[in-house]
Amino acid sequence: MNRTLIVLLAALYSQGVLAETHVIKAFLADPVEVVDEQGKLQREIAHKDTPKQPVPVLQLNKALELVQVELAGQKVWLDTRDLRIEPPLHVMSLPCQQMPQSLVSDSRNNSTLGYGAGCNQ
Amino acid sequence: MKGYLLLASALLSGCATLKGADQAFLNLVGPSTQSRVQGHYVDNADVRQYYKLDPQRAGQQRLSYDGRTVPAAEARQQNLVDIPMLQVYLQGIVTRLSKGWPGELPLLQVKITDSYSFGPSADPYGNIFVPLGMLENVGSEDEIAAMLGHEMSHVLLHHHDRAAAFQQQKDMFTTVASTVALATVAANTGVDRSSGTMKLFSKDPAGTQKTIGNTVLYTSLANSFSDNVWSTAWGRSQEDQADLLGTDLMIRAGYAPRAATHSLERLNDFQGKQKPLLTGFLTARKNAMQDSLQQFNLDRFTKELDVLVKDGLNTTLSATSQYFNRSHMSALDRDTELRQYLQREYRKERRARVNTTSWPKVRDATPVAKAMQGYKDAYAATAALEKNKVPEAEAFIRRALSSPVKDQPNIRRTAYTVRLAQGRNADALKELKAIKDWSLAGPSTYDLMISYYLKRGDGQAALAMIDKAERNLGSEELFITEKLLANQQLQNTQQVQSVLRKCGQYPARKANCQKLAQVKA
Numbered sequence A: 001m002n003r004t005l006i007v008l009l010a011a012l013y014s015q016g017v018l019a020e021t022h023v024i025k026a027f028l029a030d031p032v033e034v035v036d037e038q039g040k041l042q043r044e045i046a047h048k049d050t051p052k053q054p055v056p057v058l059q060l061n062k063a064l065e066l067v068q069v070e071l072a073g074q075k076v077w078l079d080t081r082d083l084r085i086e087p088p089l090h091v092m093s094l095p096c097q098q099m100p101q102s103l104v105s106d107s108r109n110n111s112t113l114g115y116g117a118g119c120n121q
Numbered sequence B: 001m002k003g004y005l006l007l008a009s010a011l012l013s014g015c016a017t018l019k020g021a022d023q024a025f026l027n028l029v030g031p032s033t034q035s036r037v038q039g040h041y042v043d044n045a046d047v048r049q050y051y052k053l054d055p056q057r058a059g060q061q062r063l064s065y066d067g068r069t070v071p072a073a074e075a076r077q078q079n080l081v082d083i084p085m086l087q088v089y090l091q092g093i094v095t096r097l098s099k100g101w102p103g104e105l106p107l108l109q110v111k112i113t114d115s116y117s118f119g120p121s122a123d124p125y126g127n128i129f130v131p132l133g134m135l136e137n138v139g140s141e142d143e144i145a146a147m148l149g150h151e152m153s154h155v156l157l158h159h160h161d162r163a164a165a166f167q168q169q170k171d172m173f174t175t176v177a178s179t180v181a182l183a184t185v186a187a188n189t190g191v192d193r194s195s196g197t198m199k200l201f202s203k204d205p206a207g208t209q210k211t212i213g214n215t216v217l218y219t220s221l222a223n224s225f226s227d228n229v230w231s232t233a234w235g236r237s238q239e240d241q242a243d244l245l246g247t248d249l250m251i252r253a254g255y256a257p258r259a260a261t262h263s264l265e266r267l268n269d270f271q272g273k274q275k276p277l278l279t280g281f282l283t284a285r286k287n288a289m290q291d292s293l294q295q296f297n298l299d300r301f302t303k304e305l306d307v308l309v310k311d312g313l314n315t316t317l318s319a320t321s322q323y324f325n326r327s328h329m330s331a332l333d334r335d336t337e338l339r340q341y342l343q344r345e346y347r348k349e350r351r352a353r354v355n356t357t358s359w360p361k362v363r364d365a366t367p368v369a370k371a372m373q374g375y376k377d378a379y380a381a382t383a384a385l386e387k388n389k390v391p392e393a394e395a396f397i398r399r400a401l402s403s404p405v406k407d408q409p410n411i412r413r414t415a416y417t418v419r420l421a422q423g424r425n426a427d428a429l430k431e432l433k434a435i436k437d438w439s440l441a442g443p444s445t446y447d448l449m450i451s452y453y454l455k456r457g458d459g460q461a462a463l464a465m466i467d468k469a470e471r472n473l474g475s476e477e478l479f480i481t482e483k484l485l486a487n488q489q490l491q492n493t494q495q496v497q498s499v500l501r502k503c504g505q506y507p508a509r510k511a512n513c514q515k516l517a518q519v520k521a
Helices: A002-022 A101-105 B001-013 B016-031 B055-066 B082-100 B134-136 B139-157 B159-187 B203-254 B260-269 B279-294 B296-308 B317-328 B332-344 B358-363 B366-386 B391-400 B409-421 B425-433 B442-458 B459-473 B480-489 B493-503 B507-520
Strands: A023-026 A032-035 A041-045 A059-061 A068-071 A074-079 A083-086 B107-114 B127-131 B187-192 B199-202
Touching: A032 B203, A074 B107, A074 B139, A074 B159, A074 B317, B001 B016, B001 B459, B082 B107, B082 B203, B082 B358, B082 B366, B107 B134, B127 B134, B127 B139, B134 B139, B139 B159, B139 B203, B139 B260, B139 B358, B199 B260, B203 B260, B260 B332, B366 B391, B391 B409, B409 B425, B409 B442, B425 B442, B442 B459, B442 B480, B459 B480, B480 B493
Parallel strands: B107 B127
Antiparallel strands: A023 A083, A032 A041, A032 A074, A059 A068, A068 A074, B187 B199
């Protein structure tokens, strides 16, 4: 019982810490949708009325891709689809610098169109 | 003095092909494809032209792929990975995406490669190569669909014709620049008949020289522009188009388009976050260049080039090229443009949630998980070898050799490298010989075996391996010099002559074949 509680508290705490380190760097949509905690549309905000400075993320719901922030003194949920979040939520698990050179050098097909360049290309 | 410019301007405005050149420059400095598209991209006239497959074209492609005429430079470079359950799953995603394409479909075939790069790629024959690095990092089936849809779109939109189109544009630009030089010479050249023979002389040697000097510089700059930047301009447009069509296909197949953002964010992370170079330069120059090109005002454009030269751009072309690559083809720019397209054209569909359960089910299924772990262990063995940690490499390769993919080319090739590092040369060779399915092998793996047989003087075994390579990689060119050598070892004069004749058809190989023939003669 105690162990479950500790795990739950740890999970809650780690999520809070994670969320605190994120900011909304840009509002990409116009209008931006304000949603409820389940992602259901509540209202819209015109892009011109969105903050120009980075906005700290208070909570992050990774499963629904929602963030809670404070806008004009009110806590609201926004869909990450409308936002540029820093640091990004989707990153590589294997950093580029750990790519062995021998694998990188023969890891490209010639004369093909790829999704994007590799590290340092 | 401006006569040559007028002539060149006339050539420019009268040439339909150069409309493409103008567009290529607009790709560099103008608005994105996404912002110019009205309605769903898949329904646009630009895309409709590809609905119907050209049977002759399709026939030629199949002929190349089935035969042995794929140029060495276009042949697959990596080893393939055989994980049947994963293969079926990925092919299923392509099939599902294909249903959203309103036109005729070329053959599209997923092939998993042993690369730990992130981005998939496609070749003109409809092969979509999915690197293990991508599968190790994606979070959902929707994300996989975003990336496969993008690659399919390159094939559906015939983007591999780019090389030909690019060359055509480059040639046209060079022609214009040469025309400027020729026209200048003509305008300032007189004919001296006093000596009884016709002799050309320059009426304004200093002026002509100066103009030609500049023109040569501009031509050289233009060529460098073509090589380093212009191709990127085409590339940018094609990436944008593939993003748009890929997203349309995703939505038609019922996938969540927001997953495209996930993969583009990951791609951006993969590519690093270096600040674009020469930002100030482009900001200052882009409007002027765009105006000049839109109006085909070569005079102004020339002046702009002059500014570029003065700014020292001609010495920093590779840096410029990097800048264009990073700014205009940056994954985040693509993502931003794509999100705006989605908001404009798919207000409802963009709300769809990503399904995060289907992909983990496949990824974590025992046959897939064990196979992928085998490849990760081989990868770790190579990484350990790079750090000279041979015992560590041995531990990793031992694990890889107990996985279900133990007899696949990448694993055995890695084992070969580990054995060599251990000084166990005979065992190293045994590892290569243990490869079961050579149809999965890439050129470098074939190369090891062929070289071994040739060194031993076993021409027959070398020829058998070359034959496998030709059949499986579709290219005769790749190992034609080795084929010549093997036939020489066997003293098969008739075959030597035949291979020599064929070798003459490949400019990159011709000289080596001739050298080999001389040595033996």
